[in-house]
Every structure is written in structure tokens, then in C-alpha cells.
Amino acid sequence: MGRLDGKVIVLSAAAQGIGRACAIAFCKEGAKVIATDINEEKLKELQQYSGIQIKVLDVTKKEQIEKLAKEIEKIDVLFNCAGFVHHGTILDCEDRDWDFTMNLNVRSMYMMIRAFLPKMLAENSGNIINMSSVASSIKGVVNRCVYSTSKAAVIGLTKSVAADFIEQGIKCNCVCPGTVDTPSLRDRIQAQPNPEQALQEFLQRQRTGRMATAEEVAHLCVYLASDEEKRGEGEVGTLTHQLPLLE
Numbered sequence: 001m002g003r004l005d006g007k008v009i010v011l012s013a014a015a016q017g018i019g020r021a022c023a024i025a026f027c028k029e030g031a032k033v034i035a036t037d038i039n040e041e042k043l044k045e046l047q048q049y050s051g052i053q054i055k056v057l058d059v060t061k062k063e064q065i066e067k068l069a070k071e072i073e074k075i076d077v078l079f080n081c082a083g084f085v086h087h088g089t090i091l092d093c094e095d096r097d098w099d100f101t102m103n104l105n106v107r108s109m110y111m112m113i114r115a116f117l118p119k120m121l122a123e124n125s126g127n128i129i130n131m132s133s134v135a136s137s138i139k140g141v142v143n144r145c146v147y148s149t150s151k152a153a154v155i156g157l158t159k160s161v162a163a164d165f166i167e168q169g170i171k172c173n174c175v176c177p178g179t180v181d182t183p184s185l186r187d188r189i190q191a192q193p194n195p196e197q198a199l200q201e202f203l204q205r206q207r208t209g210r211m212a213t214a215e216e217v218a219h220l221c222v223y224l225a226s227d228e229e230k231r232g233e234g235e236v237g238t239l240t241h242q243l244p245l246l247e
């Protein structure tokens with residue numbers, strides 16, 4: 001018996017990094033996974049898993065989102081994972097960086113939730129997981145101005161959806177990882193003038209002495225996607241997962 005047997009899970013940014021690890025983990029736990037991304041080439045690597053169906057989706061495009069929502073009859077879990085890291089302070093952030101980041105990191109989630117929530121409400125049951133970050137309202141991180149702003153907005157969006165719909169059977173949580181070793185993180189390190197030094201600086205920031213892995217974040221997402229998290233009396237909304245920043 002898998003922990004997600006029979007569940008239909010739609011997720012974005014599934015072609016690499018955390019999204020890919022989650023798509024595989026969801027599938028291994030018995031879910032029927034609809035894995036989406038803009039990168040069709042990399043997405044195809046997931047076709048080796050019989051429980052994963054791939055779909056090309058740009059989450060900044062409303063018409064593509066609405067088309068996908070129409071095609072999918074039933075959805076149990078929506079995992080909004082797509083996001084982009086802009087490096088720099090507010091003075092390094094041009095209008096186009098601001099708009100691109102807010103569109104991809106926040107507006108996409110607004111559009112995805114609006115497209116899929118009515119289907120969940122019709123069933124009186126649904127589960128939404130949003131990808132935030134410890135770089136948000138949780139922690140001030142250098143050179144992450146628009147990124148942190150966008151991820152703080154994701155926390156606000158999550159808590160708001162949770163508060164509005166918890167009584168109608170909808171769970172909404174977000175995950176807030178620390179630094180996770182993913183292809184885009186490696187690219188960001190390589191883009192620094194001294195990549196080796198940049199890697200060491202990333203590692204020194206980690207109190208555990210290492211970065212989290214995408215698979216570790218996927219364990220948490222499996223838990224959130226499952227029915228193991230009881231809808232209790234406690235506060236609904238944000239589950240902060242600060243792997244591996246312990247503070």
C-alpha cells in the first residue's frame with residue numbers, strides 16, 4: 001500500500017530539482033502524477049515511470065493553465081513548485097526582473113489555484129501545496145530581494161487560501177526550504193566569479209554543514225500530499241520546513 005494510493009496529483013516545475021524528486025516520490029507512493037514543466041526534453045525523462053503522465057505547461061500562461069484544468073477531470077493535490085531565483089539587492093533588480101519574478105513565483109500560483117480550486121470544492125476535498133522558501137518573511141537573506149518578496153507573498157497566499165477554504169475540505173500548506181542542492185543552484189554557483197568560493201560560502205551558511213537534497217524536501221511533500229496530516233484544531237496554513245537551516 002502506498003501512502004498516496006489513488007490520488008491524482010498535478011505539479012509544476014517537475015522536470016528537474018525539487019519538482020522532479022517530488023514527482024518520482026509521489027509516483028512511488030501510488031499517486032497518479034501529472035508532471036508539468038516548460039522543459040519538454042527533461043520532462044520526457046519521467047516517462048520511464050508508468051504512474052507519471054507528462055504535460056508541457058508554462059505556468060505564466062493563463063490560457064495554458066485553463067486548458068489543462070479543463071482536461072483534468074479529478075484532482076486531489078495541486079503542488080505549485082515553479083519558481084525562479086533572482087540574485088541581487090533591490091538596486092540590482094530592474095523592473096523586468098521584478099515583473100518576471102512576481103509573475104513566475106506568485107501570479108502563477110494565483111492562476112493555478114483559481115483554475116483548480118473549483119474542482120476541489122465540487123468534491124469537498126482538496127489539497128494545495130505551494131513552494132515558498134526560508135528566504136521570505138521568515139528570514140532576511142542577502143541578495144534575494146525580489147525572490148524573498150515573492151516567497152513572502154506565497155506564504156500570505158497560502159494562509160489566505162487555507163483560512164478561506166479549510167471548512168470546505170481544502171488544505172493549503174507551503175514548504176519553506178533552506179538551500180537545496182538542485183541543478184539551478186549549481187548553475188547559480190557556476191555563474192559567480194569564483195564558483196568554488198561561492199560553493200564554500202553556501203556550505204558555511206548551513207549549520208548542518210551540507211545542503212538539503214531534493215529528496216528530503218520530497219519526503220515532506222509526500223507527507224503533506226497524504227491524509228496523514230490531520231485537520232486538527234491548530235493553526236492552518238504554513239508549515240515551515242527550514243531544512244537545513246536550524247534556527
Ligand code: NAD
Pocket residue numbers: 012013014015016017018019036037038039057058059060081082083084085104131132133134176177178179180181182183184185214
Ligand atoms: P530548478 O530551478 O532546478 O528547476 C525549476 C524548474 O522550473 C525547471 O525544470 C524549469 O524548466 C521550470 N520552469 C521554469 N519556468 C517555468 C514556467 N514558466 N512554467 C513551468 N515551469 C517552469 O528548481 P529547484 O531549485 O528545485 O526549485 C524549485 C522550487 O523550489 C522553486 O520555486 C524554488 O524557488 C524553490 N526553492 C528552491 C530552493 C533551492 O535551494 N533550490 C530553496 C527553497 C525553495
